[in-house]
Amino acid sequence: MDTFYIQTFGCQMNENDSEKIAGMLMELGLSESNYTSADLVLFNTCSIRGNADEKFFGHLGAAKARKAKEPDMLIAVCGCFAQQDGAAEEIMSKYPVDIIFGTHNLSSLEELLTKRIETGKTQREILEDSDIEEGLPIKRSYAHKAFVTIMNGCDNYCSYCIVPFARGREKSREAANIITEIKDLAANGCKEVMLLGQNVNSYGIKSNFIERFSDLLLDVAVVKGIERIRFMTSHPKDFGVDIIEAINASNKICNSIHLPLQSGSSKILASMNRVYSKEWYLDLAANIRESIKGVSITTDIIVGFPGEEDWDFEQTMEVMDKCKFEGAFTFIFSPRKGTKAYNLDNVVPEHVIKERFNYLVAFQNNIMAQDSERYVGTSQEILVDGPSTKNMNILSGRTMSNKLVNFTGQAQAGETVFVKITEGKPSHLFGHIEERKWV
Numbered sequence: 001m002d003t004f005y006i007q008t009f010g011c012q013m014n015e016n017d018s019e020k021i022a023g024m025l026m027e028l029g030l031s032e033s034n035y036t037s038a039d040l041v042l043f044n045t046c047s048i049r050g051n052a053d054e055k056f057f058g059h060l061g062a063a064k065a066r067k068a069k070e071p072d073m074l075i076a077v078c079g080c081f082a083q084q085d086g087a088a089e090e091i092m093s094k095y096p097v098d099i100i101f102g103t104h105n106l107s108s109l110e111e112l113l114t115k116r117i118e119t120g121k122t123q124r125e126i127l128e129d130s131d132i133e134e135g136l137p138i139k140r141s142y143a144h145k146a147f148v149t150i151m152n153g154c155d156n157y158c159s160y161c162i163v164p165f166a167r168g169r170e171k172s173r174e175a176a177n178i179i180t181e182i183k184d185l186a187a188n189g190c191k192e193v194m195l196l197g198q199n200v201n202s203y204g205i206k207s208n209f210i211e212r213f214s215d216l217l218l219d220v221a222v223v224k225g226i227e228r229i230r231f232m233t234s235h236p237k238d239f240g241v242d243i244i245e246a247i248n249a250s251n252k253i254c255n256s257i258h259l260p261l262q263s264g265s266s267k268i269l270a271s272m273n274r275v276y277s278k279e280w281y282l283d284l285a286a287n288i289r290e291s292i293k294g295v296s297i298t299t300d301i302i303v304g305f306p307g308e309e310d311w312d313f314e315q316t317m318e319v320m321d322k323c324k325f326e327g328a329f330t331f332i333f334s335p336r337k338g339t340k341a342y343n344l345d346n347v348v349p350e351h352v353i354k355e356r357f358n359y360l361v362a363f364q365n366n367i368m369a370q371d372s373e374r375y376v377g378t379s380q381e382i383l384v385d386g387p388s389t390k391n392m393n394i395l396s397g398r399t400m401s402n403k404l405v406n407f408t409g410q411a412q413a414g415e416t417v418f419v420k421i422t423e424g425k426p427s428h429l430f431g432h433i434e435e436r437k438w439v
């Protein structure tokens with residue numbers, strides 16, 4: 001067993017977990033390889049919507065075909081799909097999987113791998129819950145920016161959402177451990193940290209910490225070398241003025257807030273168990289816009305939640321129009337077994353959902369195109385990510401407010417440069433480096 005390949009599905013929390021899994025495997029002496037040649041292929045799964053499950057099973061089918069030809073290769077499955085009741089049995093009944101573990105015990109991998117090699121039998125360990133695992137080795141994807149998980153799990157039980165079942169109860173990491181990790185990152189050249197959690201703004205509450213999220217933000221802001229602090233996701237119900245004050249108190253804390261609305265209809269929001277109304281959200285968004293200069297607010301919307309009538313969808317469109325989000329992730333409702341919404345009546349017909357979805361996406365694209373236009377002619381401070389994924393001849397990076405910018409010029413990943421914006425597209429800006437700022 002010399003090489004491994006990890007296929008990660010889903011959100012940044014999973015990406016961060018995969019970085020830890022890669023770190024552990026490298027500490028065991030394995031090296032990273034590709035899907036077709038790796039001795040161990042590991043799937044870190046997502047289960048947020050049905051299409052995530054389908055994608056995973058597509059990949060697992062391909063791995064099964066490879067294993068039929070190369071029986072010595074090992075297949076491992078972990079993450080949110082694996083964590084659910086009955087999932088391990090379902091996987092094992094149809095696929096030749098060697099190792100299965102859940103979201104609470106990444107550190108079991110070494111033992112499971114050893115046992116699998118020693119016994120030749122499938123190893124499975126899914127824990128119901130556990131404390132946050134600290135001190136795992138980690139193989140970072142980038143040198144200049146890093147994910148830092150600050151809490152795990154969710155207690156909000158939005159009626160559509162599988163996360164409370166897949167990730168367990170909300171738990172926060174000790175601030176001291178978070179700061180140590182970030183100091184270490186900074187010492188190794190990291191400029192930007194993304195603080196991750198399902199609901200970062202309730203940081204510390206369930207763990208009875210005195211320190212709140214706004215305190216943590218300010219503590220991170222004084223770590224020498226860190227230039228940008230991002231965070232996600234924020235549940236609107238927990239977004240207090242203290243967070244607004246923290247953002248305004250430090251120019252390192254980015255003025256970009258991901259604030260999922262989900263629906264603009266108070267009736268649907270109640271059925272989703274979001275515990276805020278349309279008006280409450282509008283007040284919060286207006287307050288954030290008024291209080292934080294140049295702030296960018298992005299959101300998540302679910303279209304076609306059971307019971308969503310034309311009138312409810314119009315309410316969503318009204319909020320989209322009033323809030324003028326800088327970005328929106330739009331999803332079609334996907335019933336998840338085990339959640340409350342799975343059993344709800346008044347399912348919206350597919351053609352109605354599609355029509356609403358397309359309307360919303362077109363509307364939002366128009367708003368983003370207008371927003372991008374405003375940047376044309378301005379100079380933006382960009383943290384360079386490196387060559388664009390779509391075109392190696394141009395560079396890519398982001399503004400403080402998280403706007404994606406592609407640009408021409410010479411710079412290395414991790415440098416901060418000024419870019420003159422010449423063109424605005426709905427999804428990104430285009431420009432060229434006008435002045436180098438060495439930091």
Ligand code: 5AD
Nearest residue numbers: 160161260300301302331332333334
């Ligand atoms: N169906 C559709 N979208 C969902 N999301 C979460 N669960 C579901 C579901 N069952 C969306 C929400 C959440 C984002 C991460 O995924 O908008 O904010």
Ligand code: SF4
Nearest residue numbers: 154156157158161163
């Ligand atoms: Fe899911 Fe709601 Fe928790 Fe977000 S806040 S992870 S949508 S249950």
